[in-house]
Amino acid sequence: LAQRQLLLEALFEKWDNNASGFLDLEEVDAALSTFKEGMEKEALRKAKNQLCTHYPQLSRVGKLSPKTFQTFLELVASEFTGNEDEALDNLVEFLTMSVGRSDMECLQSSDRRKWLHNIQQAAETSGANMEPVYKAVFEALSQDAEARGDKKKISSYIALLEENQLSPERGQILLHYVACTADDAPYVLNQILYKDMKGISFAAVEEGKPIHVPRVQLHGNIHFWNSDRPVEERKGSLLVLPLQDAHWRTFGILGLDTLRDQSEKSVFMSHEISFYQGVSHAFSKAYHHICTLENVLQMAVTALDWLYPRAPNIHAVTLYLVEPGKDKTGDYALHKVVTMHNTGQKEIHSSPVLLLRKENLSRDYLFKCTDSSEVTCTSLCGDHHIAVPLRDLSGQALGIFDISIGQHQKLPPHEQKDLQKMLKMAQAACWEIMKISTEGTEPTYILEAEHLATLKNAGILFHRFMLQDLRECI
Structure with a gap:
């Protein structure tokens, strides 16, 4: 399966010579209609109808993304008699041979x-x-x-x-x-x-x-x-x-x-x-990747605002975003974005503050938390730190809360309970934001104001989950 996935990706890139990100549906349809000298046209017609039913916007835009291209080929193969996997492999091989590209075109x-x-x-x-x-x-x-x-x-x-x-x-x-x-x-x-x-x-x-x-x-x-x-x-x-x-x-x-x-x-x-x-x-x-991150940050700041008056023994909370590294090691970096102090003062780090693993051995607990997507505790210069991951939909850490509780071994029970509640609701709100960003809606145009409204709602989302939790407790 992994090898076929790579072959499909390579085929898409070879066909999409100008890197537009899409293939023309009719062009792909025309190429497939010559498979087995045109003897599978009925199977192709059925597969195309299924595809357009599954993706209604296709009949309007006529373009295949890498995902819809793969789905189309899988649907075509499923309509053939015999082994479906073998049919798909034959289709991929046929199309790869059909799409010719010169060395100059490949370089371009x-x-x-x-x-x-x-x-x-x-x-x-x-x-x-x-x-x-x-x-x-x-x-x-x-x-x-x-x-x-x-x-x-x-x-x-x-x-x-x-x-x-x-x-x-x-x-x-x-x-x-x-x-x-x-x-x-x-x-x-x-x-x-x-x-x-x-x-x-x-x-x-x-x-x-x-x-x-x-x-x-x-x-x-x-x-x-x-x-x-x-x-x-x-x-x-x-x-x-x-x-x-x-x-x-x-x-x-x-x-x-x-x-x-x-x-x-x-x-x-x-x-x-x-x-x-x-x-x-x-x-x-x-653009939409950054919109989603902005919503997550807005939600996290709202969560910290909620926590601040309820947990005075927390000295500071710093939020980091996990970013791909730019160096040759391929390791990630932690981007410091906001710090909340126990005075209630928020510090938004507008100029980039990046932590790299090899340069921040004392902050190794943050990288261990990111690697495992699990809570990590440590003591640093006499201060106790709790690193808590903020996970994406796949369970990987997309952000880290670095919670400093000073010289306390642990928080008072009521503060610990509020901290756990905040982290639970922040995680639920984060998943909701990421689900919203991947959901489909009817094609129309959308305004920048809607993004700004979504940004505001991201903060409200945290309170909504908090209210739901309260109702369940009652």
């Missing part, structure tokens, strides 16, 4: 996947900060333009959907430009695009598909942020891609243009557009 694909990986790594090592993610996105785009796009000069920007509270008569939603390439910051950063203004961005949002304008000077419905640019220099190519979550709900746009490049090579090619779709997909995963 490898480079692009490396740049996309950097976006995800930025999200996982940023301590729930979006800035490194924005930087990684713009670096991926500029590196590809340099290596695969005839050295185009590109401008790029990210805008998120927000509720229009300032001028609702101009439309219920607006696009807020939250990040852009450095040269464009004076003109684009923090700008607002309303629905009644010129532009194609809202069409991309509503259609849920990329819109490419090869020559903006011939279009007539383009909004130019830089009003200082002479009309005769407003030439180039524009591409707007919808940013969509795992359930195809649009939450913003990624835009690119070549207005700063006055050469004839400034039109975006199809392989570039496919890669930019991969970038928007990678950004979406990174």
Whole structure:
């Protein structure tokens, strides 16, 4: 099974040569229809119908993720007569032979996947900060333009959907430009695009598909942020891609243009557009990863606020996030994000404070707690510490509470009881947050305000679990 999984992943990557993150359903269907010289078309039709029933949005978007691609092949194999595992192996072998790629195409694909990986790594090592993610996105785009796009000069920007509270008569939603390439910051950063203004961005949002304008000077419905640019220099190519979550709900746009490049090579090619779709997909995963972490942090801070007046013998609690390490050992790092002192003072660590195992032998108890996902106790310089994991849905530690109780061997019984209650409710709320982030909903667009509301609700979630526990006790 593990070997087949690797073969399926390799097949997907080979087929998805431009690293868009998806395969075209009709293209895969067409390739499968030639299997056994077309004698299995009925099995293919049944499998496709089952797939579209299981994933209703497929008939609308027509794209297969790695997961849905694997499910499709498994459904096709299940419709064949004979051994299902053998049929699936034959399908994978047939498709692998069918998809031919040159050495140059393989190199291009490898480079692009490396740049996309950097976006995800930025999200996982940023301590729930979006800035490194924005930087990684713009670096991926500029590196590809340099290596695969005839050295185009590109401008790029990210805008998120927000509720229009300032001028609702101009439309219920607006696009807020939250990040852009450095040269464009004076003109684009923090700008607002309303629905009644010129532009194609809202069409991309509503259609849920990329819109490419090869020559903006011939279009007539383009909004130019830089009003200082002479009309005769407003030439180039524009591409707007919808940013969509795992359930195809649009939450913003990624835009690119070549207005700063006055050469004839400034039109975006199809392989570039496919890669930019991969970038928007990678950004979406990174963005939602950070949204989930922000919700977990908000919930944890609420839990610490609840604990502080009830356990005065706790000297301090520090929360760490577990992050992948960047060094060659492959070991993880612990990112210190917040400390609550027994005075009630909270210290949010905005500048990165990273603990590495090899550099913090005295903090080995934190790494033992992370490794085992179990509570670990120790004494450090006369102070007693209790390290408690905050686990993800798989049971792995995603965060660590480092609880210092000073020189006390243990807490008074009522404080110990409240600490245990807080930790239990925080864990339940954490799992709820992670479940919500993986649940599907009907495709629509979602606003940045909803993320902010979710952030507020993450704190309320802790109190909700506390109330449920109280009811059960009564």
